[in-house]
Amino acid sequence: MTNDRVPPGSVAEKPERPDRVRRSMFVIGCIGIGAATAGFLAATVRFLVPNVLYEPSRRFGIGPPTVFPPGAVTFLPDRRLYVFNGADGFYSISSVCTHLGCNVKRGGPGFECPCHGSQFDENGQVVQGPATKALAWYALSLSPHAQLVVDLDQPVNPEFRLRA
Amino acid sequence: MSQTLWNRTLTWSGAVRRSVSRVGWPATDKDRAAAMISSLFLHIHPARVSRHVLKPAYTCALGLIAGVLFVVLSVTGLALMLYYVPYPPEAYRSMKDLQFVVTFGIVLRNMHRWSAHAMVMVVFLHMCRVFWTGSYKPPREFNWVVGVLLLLLTLGLSFTGYLLPWDQLAFWAITVGTNIAAYAPVVGDQVKFLLLGGHVIGPMTLLRFYVLHCVMLPLAMLLLISLHVWRVRKDGLSGAEVHAPAAEEVAGVFPPSTKTYGLMALSKRPRTSVEARDPNDDVFAWPQLLYRELLVALAVSVALHVVSLVFMAPLEEMADPTRTPNPAKAPWYFLGLQELVHYSALVGGVIVPTLLVLALLVVPYFDRGKAGAGQWFAPERRVANAVFTTLAVIFAGLTIIGTLFRGPNWAWVWPWK
Numbered sequence: 001m002t003n004d005r006v007p008p009g010s011v012a013e014k015p016e017r018p019d020r021v022r023r024s025m026f027v028i029g030c031i032g033i034g035a036a037t038a039g040f041l042a043a044t045v046r047f048l049v050p051n052v053l054y055e056p057s058r059r060f061g062i063g064p065p066t067v068f069p070p071g072a073v074t075f076l077p078d079r080r081l082y083v084f085n086g087a088d089g090f091y092s093i094s095s096v097c098t099h100l101g102c103n104v105k106r107g108g109p110g111f112e113c114p115c116h117g118s119q120f121d122e123n124g125q126v127v128q129g130p131a132t133k134a135l136a137w138y139a140l141s142l143s144p145h146a147q148l149v150v151d152l153d154q155p156v157n158p159e160f161r162l163r164a
Numbered sequence: 165m166s167q168t169l170w171n172r173t174l175t176w177s178g179a180v181r182r183s184v185s186r187v188g189w190p191a192t193d194k195d196r197a198a199a200m201i202s203s204l205f206l207h208i209h210p211a212r213v214s215r216h217v218l219k220p221a222y223t224c225a226l227g228l229i230a231g232v233l234f235v236v237l238s239v240t241g242l243a244l245m246l247y248y249v250p251y252p253p254e255a256y257r258s259m260k261d262l263q264f265v266v267t268f269g270i271v272l273r274n275m276h277r278w279s280a281h282a283m284v285m286v287v288f289l290h291m292c293r294v295f296w297t298g299s300y301k302p303p304r305e306f307n308w309v310v311g312v313l314l315l316l317l318t319l320g321l322s323f324t325g326y327l328l329p330w331d332q333l334a335f336w337a338i339t340v341g342t343n344i345a346a347y348a349p350v351v352g353d354q355v356k357f358l359l360l361g362g363h364v365i366g367p368m369t370l371l372r373f374y375v376l377h378c379v380m381l382p383l384a385m386l387l388l389i390s391l392h393v394w395r396v397r398k399d400g401l402s403g404a405e406v407h408a409p410a411a412e413e414v415a416g417v418f419p420p421s422t423k424t425y426g427l428m429a430l431s432k433r434p435r436t437s438v439e440a441r442d443p444n445d446d447v448f449a450w451p452q453l454l455y456r457e458l459l460v461a462l463a464v465s466v467a468l469h470v471v472s473l474v475f476m477a478p479l480e481e482m483a484d485p486t487r488t489p490n491p492a493k494a495p496w497y498f499l500g501l502q503e504l505v506h507y508s509a510l511v512g513g514v515i516v517p518t519l520l521v522l523a524l525l526v527v528p529y530f531d532r533g534k535a536g537a538g539q540w541f542a543p544e545r546r547v548a549n550a551v552f553t554t555l556a557v558i559f560a561g562l563t564i565i566g567t568l569f570r571g572p573n574w575a576w577v578w579p580w581k
């Protein structure tokens with residue numbers, strides 16, 4: 001440190017030895033502020049994650065099994081879901097294209113997507129890209145009131161069947 | 165009696181005027197130069213500029229036009245906010261209101277929409293101009309980086325604005341767009357969830373996009389534009405030094421300066437020495453630069469009005485998550501990416517755009533030689549220009565294909581059929 005007003009050779013001119021206590025307090029302070037900043041950032045990100053979703057429930061009833069005629073496919077547009085009543089039981093396949101989220105339609109080998117031309121077979125397996133993942137299958141169950149219930153948070157394999 | 169009253173009124177009104185602006189309407193070059201320096205709004209200009217800078221063929225005024233468009237978008241956007249409700253299905257109804265009920269609402273909406281499209285185009289062309297003239301060379305590397313961030317902000321603003329009308333066009337463009345984000349490795353799904361504020365596009369998504377579009381991104385944009393323009397002011401526009409006469413030529417004509425430039429000693433920015441600049445090459449910014457700028461702003465404004473009175477901004481049916489239009493297209497400036505995404509979502513949606521942005525960000529730090537800076541298509545920069553132009557043409561080509569040549573199921577169509 002130099003200061004014009006301090007005459008040369010005075011105390012201030014001597015090279016100061018670092019004060020251990022001050023230095024460690026400074027380091028502790030820096031760590032504290034750093035940790036607080038990190039915590040603040042984490043809190044901000046957490047703040048952005050909604051705790052309550054004002055969107056349709058991910059688990060919902062779709063009516064009694066009897067409304068789905070045997071051997072037929074029913075499209076539930078509001079749920080973006082195809083429900084099959086096959087020979088060996090019920091199963092449901094999502095109509096959300098795994099490429100970029102358009103609704104696939106029945107057609108071609110099984111399903112076709114209008115957006116970028118992906119094609120899927122009857123089980124939702126990719127026949128032609130650009131999609132690389134098969135269409136999602138969701139678990140079906142029977143509620144105590146004999147309603148079919150779909151759970152979008154419970155994906156299942158294409159072997160899944162619900163006997164009802 | 166009446167004479168004194170009149171005089172007093174004059175003195176009083178003069179005092180009021182002086183309290184607003186300390187100098188009167190400047191009558192001389194010197195006064196105008198002083199005004200350029202002392203006014204908050206004018207001091208982003210230098211008092212004198214190189215003649216070279218004024219040539220319209222050098223900058224094509226593209227940066228200026230981008231700035232004017234930002235102002236137009238801010239003003240029309242604020243006006244639209246007075247009628248817009250960011251909640252479905254009211255959002256869609258307020259667009260209908262703006263079209264059919266609010267007096268002049270439709271003109272404002274058209275103007276906001278077309279200015280937004282124009283801004284994407286103009287900012288892109290401005291970037292091309294800066295590249296082709298080698299204007300990102302030292303000392304302007306960092307301003308190029310700021311520019312790349314401005315380009316990203318422009319795209320972000322356009323994209324978030326696209327959802328707000330809540331029509332089919334909006335809904336499916338944002339569906340496709342946010343699903344592209346989900347392809348990002350590791351964090352993709354989480355990013356999409358945060359962006360949407362849920363699993364599906366709904367009221368939460370609209371509110372998030374609204375806040376981003378109307379507050380956060382414009383503020384960020386304002387900040388960065390200020391930084392950008394401030395640095396253009398500090399570094400001077402590129403090209404002036406190239407066209408300045410060589411020091412020896414000037415030396416004989418002008419006596420060596422004896423003045424010590426106090427503040428200039430503090431300024432770290434590299435500049436050609438004051439003595440080496442030919443004062444005859446400089447002109448006063450007021451009127452030479454200022455009036456040209458006003459003329460450009462006027463022309464932009466006229467063009468926008470004409471376009472907005474003739475062409476209607478699109479508004480389709482209300483968003484319907486159960487019905488995908490065929491084909492579903494992203495906003496046109498993302499159709500180049502969507503065309504790539506049609507081959508592979510990961511490559512087209514994540515890898516290529518990330519690499520492109522990274523390449524843009526670092527280019528001034530790798531291409532450092534100063535040769536050829538400040539002139540269009542300098543022969544010294546043949547390689548750099550060739551690479552950039554190739555990429556720009558490929559990108560533009562893909563965008564045109566995606567926009568005009570893709571029909572239902574993304575199959576090839578001829579636009580004139």
Ligand code: HEM
Pocket residue numbers: 223225226227228229230231234287288290291294299300304307308309310311312314315318389392393396400401402403
């Ligand atoms: C919101 C977007 C932008 C605005 C409002 C803006 C505004 C401006 C303005 C007013 C100028 C003065 C010269 C001129 O009019 O051309 C300028 C220069 C410049 N801009 Fe931008 N700009 C934007 C985006 C960009 C982008 C995307 C880049 C590059 C990636 C960029 C890089 C530069 C550079 C390096 C200069 C200095 C050029 C020179 O000195 O010749 N800017 N900008």
Ligand code: FES
Pocket residue numbers: 097098099100101102113114115116117118130131
């Ligand atoms: S969204 Fe289905 S193919 Fe792209």
